[in-house]
Amino acid sequence: MNETLDVLIAGAGPAGTTLAIDLARRGLAVRIVDKAPHSFEGSRAKGIQPRTLEVFDDLGVLDDVLAGSSDYPRLGIHLGPVTVPWRMFRNRDRTAEVPHPNTRLMPQYRTDSVLHDRLERLGGKVEYGRELLGFAQDGTSVTATVTGDSGTERITARYLVGADGGSSAVRKHLGVGFLGETREGDRMLIVDAVTTGLPDHRWHVWPGAQGRFVGACPLPHTDLFQWMIRLSPGEEPPDGEDAITRRIRAHTRNRHLAVRDIRWRSVFRPNIRLAEAYGRGRVFLAGDAAHVHTPAGAQGLNTGIQDAYNLGWKLAQVLAGADPRLLDSYEAERLPIAAGVLGLSTKKYEGIAKLDPAGLRRGKDEQQLALTYHGGPLAPGGTDRTATLQVGDRAPDNELSGSRLFDAYRGPHFTLVACGSEAAAASDELGWPAAGAPLRRITVDARHFRRSYGIEGDTLLLVRPDGYLGHIATRDFLGSTRAAARAMTPVAG
Incomplete structure (x- = not known):
């Protein structure tokens, strides 16, 4: 009997490979298959946005991306x-x-190559010439039928992710509608x-x-x-x-x-389409399998990479024992983002043909730094906030003594940032489950950090593994942070 994988990924483009990297660095058993005979050879998506550069920094590929762009x-x-x-x-x-x-300019074949090299350094490898024909799922696993030159294989995994492009076989087999138009x-x-x-x-x-x-x-x-x-x-x-x-x-x-x-x-x-759901049961969609855009504004590749970055840590946490409802937040957070980006890229594409300056110009909307999950299931309204940040916002970088905040955030862990003596004491006291993503604790009280983060008094910040604020506590530091962490972590044994 075949061993059950943690995650099977169909599609080895930027989204699928980003997910494979994130899961592999967390120690999960992952396979990634692609029906193409070899890696993509064209330039196609070639713009890499600032937020994606931050993701690449965390995944350990930024230097190669900067050198090749x-x-x-x-x-x-x-x-x-x-x-x-x-x-x-x-x-x-x-x-x-x-x-x-x-924003950096780099042809897609080089982006793919950088990501594939990183996956191989983590012990993984893309299996080319392997086409997913179908799958069946039950309450504990998904069994996929995959075929290639070496014959047909049945692969069983706890979860399946379709990152197999706009014509996604996973999406079609799942029966998820792909709403929109092809011009x-x-x-x-x-x-x-x-x-x-x-x-x-x-x-x-x-x-x-x-x-x-x-x-x-x-x-x-x-x-x-x-x-x-x-x-x-x-x-x-x-x-x-x-x-x-x-x-x-x-x-x-x-x-x-x-x-x-x-x-x-x-x-x-031009394909302008959005999946009606980001998954069903134990099967999820990411990247072009969930949304396809016009090329204007360099949004499609970046949005797909950030789909994968959002999904990876959640899959790992649930596999480690977190409440499976954590995975519901994937669609709740990412589908509205894709819908907004679709509208933006379509408007830019239509402006290019008319030489409309608004269609030619690129700015903060495309950079994806201001995207927020505020109001979603992991960032409800009415919680504590700072003068500039809410739960669900991107956690900004900042300079520390001889290092940067992003150095502390880098890696597959949560980060607890304490500012002020009461917050630091609560940080020391907070228990954390042994299973799943670990917790890194740091204390920062520099004036420029307080100003950047809008901190006016003692504050405790919980930063998710994907670099977004999972909780802000300006009072009841211990109790409120425990409650927020409970939705994202395994039950402590």
């Missing part, structure tokens, strides 16, 4: 013989609260290719009639551009170097441009 280049909008410069992002200086304030008449050819006749210090855009534009984005640390060619209704997408070059020249009226050595080509249709 760049800041976003300025736009060059070509209007006949004139090129108008436009800054899509206003580069910001790092602050004590936000150590990575700027069949709006197609864009995406091509990664070596390009001659084009400087690589700008992201180039050539607007056209009726929103038909051509764009070319330089991919950092390569000799490639990602070309985006919005096709006319009924137009046959050009194929091959010569045909694509002719199409580019016809639109740009620049005979010096040419593409060669095409690495990846795809025809994209």
Whole structure:
């Protein structure tokens, strides 16, 4: 009889691999399968937002991401013989609260590679060429049928997570509706290719009639551009170097441009869809399996990674003995976020075609630093708060003596931050279960920390493993913190 896994993950893109990394570092038994024969080779999703950089810092891949990426280049909008410069992002200086304030540009194949390397260092590995055909679940486990070159296998796991893209087999087998639209008449050819006749210090855009534009984005640390060619209704997408070059020249009226050595080509249709549920029973959805976006605003990949980051610690806690109702908070917290992001990315996409400055500009909404779970099941209203923060908000970084708060938060644990002598005494007294995520206790009383966190008196803060505030206590430090922790931790033995 096959051994029962903790979690089986279908889909080894950024969301699925992020989840596998988070679970593996918690010591769980995980397998991750993908029906593709090998890792993704295209650039596709290429923007990495500041909040995702913080997630990558926690997961131990930030240095590789920063080394393989760049800041976003300025736009060059070509209007006949004139090129108008436009800054899509206003580069910001790092602050004590936000150590990575700027969106980074990195092709998806490199993001996938960094994540896969990290998973392998943790002892895991993506099983390519393994397609999930179906599954059945009961009250204790899920048994999936997976097939590949080596035959068909039945895999039993406590939980199954479908991170297998917009056409998710897991979602379809689960019978979860995928609400929204696919704009069949709006197609864009995406091509990664070596390009001659084009400087690589700008992201180039050539607007056209009726929103038909051509764009070319330089991919950092390569000799490639990602070309985006919005096709006319009924137009046959050009194929091959010569045909694509002719199409580019016809639109740009620049005979010096040419593409060669095409690495990846795809025809994209805007999908704007949201799953009606993030899971049922012991099966969950994450990433594109739960929501698909237009590419504008670089939201899809980032939202999927943060789905996985939200789900990972909750699965681990329930597997360690926490109340299974903790997993209900996954959908309650993440589905409203995805709905809001869908609206944002759709608005940005529609603005690009019109060269609407609001559609071209990127700002704090896209960076996902201000997303909050306030009002959700783990962050009810009416609880203590500080002058600037509520339960459910992202816990900001801050400078400590020789280190940073994020250094203390980094890892698969909860963090208890005490400010003031009464809070510190309660921190020392708080018991914590031996099972599940451990607790790290720190005391901070620096003036700049108090100012940043809006702390006016003694305060005890419980930071969740995903870096969000799980509790704020300004009075009844011990009793209220125990009650909040009880919803997120195993019962103490």
